[in-house]
Amino acid sequence: MKRTHTALVALMLAFPGSAYATPDEDQTAQASLVLIGDHPSSALLSDIENQSRINTILSNMCKTNLGDIDQQADQDIADGIAKALEERPATSDFLTKRDNAALEAFYEERNFAPAWFDNGQWTRAARKLIFALARADRDGLNPADYKTPLLTTSRKRGSSPEDIARADILLSLAVTRYTRDAFAGRVDPRIFSKKEVTIKPHYPDSIAALSKLTISADPVADMRSYNPPHKGFLALRNEYNHIRALGSREKTTPIPNGKSLKIGMRDERVPLIRERIGLEPEQNTEDANLYSKSLAEKVKDFQLTNGLIADGIVGNATLSIMNRGSDHKKLLADMIANMERWRWLPRDLGEMYVMVNIPTFSLDVVDKGKVIHQTRVVVGKSAHKTPLFSDQMEYLVVNPYWNVPKSIASNELLPKIKTNPASFFANTNYQVLASVEGKTKIIDPSLLDWDKVEPGMVRLRQTPGTSNALGNIKFMFPNQHSVYLHDTPSRSLFNRDYRAFSHGCVRVHNPFELAEVVLSQTANWNADRVKKLLGKEERTVRLDKKIPVHLVYFTTWMSEDGQLLLRNDLYGHNNTVKKALNL
Structure with a gap:
């Protein structure tokens, strides 16, 4: 027996890995014993077999120990996520319920696995999104609305599975709220009377948004893409950030009210007017306060650009526009409120569409992103506001009854x-x-x-007739307001700067020019053919292709040549939005 034990010890020393031997190695060991010439007893063989089984278990534990621990830790996080979602308090708020439902469905699809952690550490996408959400003000949003977790949360720093689970959910919630606000806006347009605004918010698919961003190669760009893609929004946002970057470095002094300035008059406000329209001070100090003919011509250009009657006279309407940008804080708030209303519009405005901007008393026809027709309009007076909504033009009526x-x-x-x-x-x-x-x-x-x-x-x-309130033609996009575009016998109103005189419908300055444009997509019809119908009975001309019509309300926007344009808040809608945003 002593010799046998001695042989066994020798064998183990010869094969130091045998303490963690596999079954195959055990068989080799037994064969080696035989070759040595020793034949162990059956009791010793039993001991060896038992030790072999123990060694096999120890070997497997040694090989898989760390992986098993990681898997268990990940499962603990998943369990934490499921529990945290289940424990979220009940709410009656529609948007909160919607967000909670989206989170539950999103995590359930992934068996509650964390979306933003990998092996207990923040993913690169998560880090980028956290930084981007902290700068949501770039998009006219409030970073405080998107609470994000601490970047120090991680397994390496000793964070518990429950802490990691809560952090993961918090980031998902922040992303959900951002994409919803960027897409549909923070202000529900239904806070307005149904007579004033009939726009229903259209929310994005929050589950799809989360799923997309977790695997995105550029998560920040994809998240910000939920903002309106429209050229008008993007240009206004760029200018907004430009003005923010300037801060208070470009403070301007408001131009005081006073008598209307005409050529030949002298007034202390003249230097301020020159500064406001981008002119250098008058070199001749004696004429520094002279409202000259050359200055009046520059004022005409300013008036024309800003939709005013270009008469060169600086009256209250012109001064109001000149002073709109003097209050830096108010200007930024106005821009945010206007960006908010861009979010109310359909993402697809149409390949060709008509847009009526109420505060500017103007109508644009846009085709493939380019303005192909512009004209003046008369909109509803304050007591009979032209409503905000989108619909589709379906037909024209010549010689209409009213x-x-x-x-x-x-x-x-x-x-x-x-x-x-x-x-x-x-x-x-x-x-x-x-x-x-x-x-x-x-x-x-x-x-x-x-x-x-x-x-x-x-x-x-x-x-029908020359005195008919609708004139010779109307453009129909059937809607609950019974509002439409139409001609008018009251042509003189188009010569005024302020043109809010209707009962809600939109009167068009050159209706047959508009007819020519909208009929360009209808076979065998044009303005000349329509004019041949004048003076006869009421006739309907149906469009081959419906044309989207958007009645909008923008007091601040960028012109085609990159100028920031401002208008008065005709109906007070902009102020209402600012109050709702606490601006």
Whole structure:
């Protein structure tokens, strides 16, 4: 027995790895014992077999120990994520519920594996996104709205699985909120009356956004791509960041109000006016305060650029535009509010579309990103605001009837009719319509006792003609507001700077030029053919291809040549958005 043990010890010394031998190695060991000439007892062989099994277990544990620990740690994080999501408090807020549902679905799809940690450490994408969210103000958003976790959270620094789980969820929530705000805006347009704004927010697919960013080669660019892609938004955002970078270095002194300046007048405000439109001070000190002819010509250029009547007279309207940029803080707040309203628009405005900007009293037709037609418009007065919405132009009506809206008929026309019905109908081209046996029929107004007629009992309609309120043509994009674009007999209003005089519809300065443009996509029709229909009965011309129409409200934007343009807040919508954003 002693010799046997001695042989065994010798064998183990000869093969030092045998303490962690595999089954194959055990067989080799037994064979070696035989070759040495020793035949161990059955008891010793049993001991060797038992030790072999133990060595095999120890060997496997040694080989897989670290991997098993990592897997368990990752599973602990996944369990932490599942638990944290389950413990999120209930809420009645729609957006919070939406965000929570997106997080739950996102993590469930990945079996609650962390999205932003790899082996307990932040991924490179996560680090980039955390830095980008801290600079969300570049996009006119508030970084404080996107709370991000600490970059020091990691397994190496001793963070628990629960800490890592919470950090992962926090970053996912920040990304979800950013992409939603960048895409749809922070202000729900439905805070406005339905008579003023009928735009429903369109939110992005938050689950898809998270999934996309976790594997993106450029996660920051992809996250910021949820901001509007429109040329107008991008240009305004660039200018916003440019002005922010300048800070208070370009403070401007407001130009005081006073008498309207005309050629030949002298006024202490002249040097400020020269500075505001980018001119050097007058070299002749004696004429420093002279409002000269050459200065008036430069003022005309400024007025034309800013949508004013280019008469060279510096009145209140011109001074208002010149002073809009003097308050740096207010200007930045205005720009943020305007960027917010860009987020309300459809991502796809259309290959060819019509855009009416209410504060500028202007209409643009854009085709493939280029403005191909511009004209002046008259919009609704403050008491009858032109609403904000998007729809599609479907047809034109030549020689249109004007079906008088109930509010106008009741509040404006009915009192006049009751004063002298015979005179009213003798001197106007209105018809009276009423429902007779379930059918709408024209009624002889002289047969009615107008003292007993109440609002809603009859309808009024104006027949086609030169005095018709809609003029010779209207452009229809059927909507709940019964608002459309149309001609007008009141042509003189287009010569004014301020053009908010309608009951909500949009009056177009050169309607047949607009008709030529919108009919360019309809076979066999143009403005000349439409004009041949004038003076006859009402005719409808249907468009072969519907054209998107967007009624928008921008008080701050960039011109085609890169100038920042400003307008007055006609309806107060911009101020309402600023208040909602706490600006």
